[in-house]
Amino acid sequence: MEMRKLIAGAASVSLVATMIASCTPAGDEGEDNGQSSATCTKVEPARVAIKAGSFAMGQDGIYREEGPVQSVSIDGFWIDNIEVTGGQFDEFVQATGHKTVAERPVDPSLFNVPADQIPADMLKAGSAVFIAPDKPTNNFGDWWKYVPGAFWRKPLGPDGPDMKPDEPAVHLAFEDMAAYAKWRGGRLPTEAEWEYAARAGQENYTEQPQQANSWQGVFPMVNEGKDGHKGLAPVGCYEANAWGLYDMIGNAWEMTSDFYAPGHDPKRPEKNPKGPSENTAYDPQNPGLASRVIKGGSFLCAPNYCQRYRPAARSGRDPGLGASNVGFRLVYDKASR
């Protein structure tokens, strides 16, 4: 809810901080309305087996919350080769009638301020949309807007185009993703599972990857789109990692099941670790809120602003508010349903 305050211009420092941490800042729907600009070959959805193994989780020397580096072992599991698409989420909604959080009016009590101080639009159903600023600015509120009527089917708002079925489903709250996962017979990955799969046995890297949808140019004003996409890209448009997984880095941030704390607990179990409990979760950018960990960065991550196009990168996320650059993918405890 802190994020809502920030977007509302409620002078919430914590909301601003959330935006920084989440790279949530750089969409690009502004100048080109988020339209894709490159041709992509369609990738068929597949459940990929990930073998049990060990790896060094985390990264030192870039962002403090990614450390300390720890040796971690992971049991085998299965993971989708692509992010959940708008088309797949549509199948779920058609089958179940699920109504997402972004489609429901907002509970005023979430703001913890007198009702007459809440802008009316902030109480309408909606979600956070990146809109590129038309002038240089360092104010997150200049590019993140709470847009009434924005939801997974209308990612830029009611007056924008419909979602594209082959792009990641966005504007979902954690509970929407969990409901989808239950329906599909899967679950959201732990952060450790996600990072293990994203690394695919590769060493740390620090450079902006060539094969990922991120941001080229000076964020948030100049989106050069050299990677072929200024907004979301169709899933599977960039080269898969060594284990056959697409878009683990870039495109949309991906939600995990872990609660967030600013760093890894060195005392946690080495085998199949999870994040802190809900009661001990802590997100300095979202005080009072049990944030969830998101991974992988998005099409908004830029070297000059938010270097979160790395497997170790992580951010806390308000579980109740969707955004135009946050999606998810599923993992499974068996090969098929």
Ligand SMILES: [Ca+2]
């Ligand atoms: Ca891009």
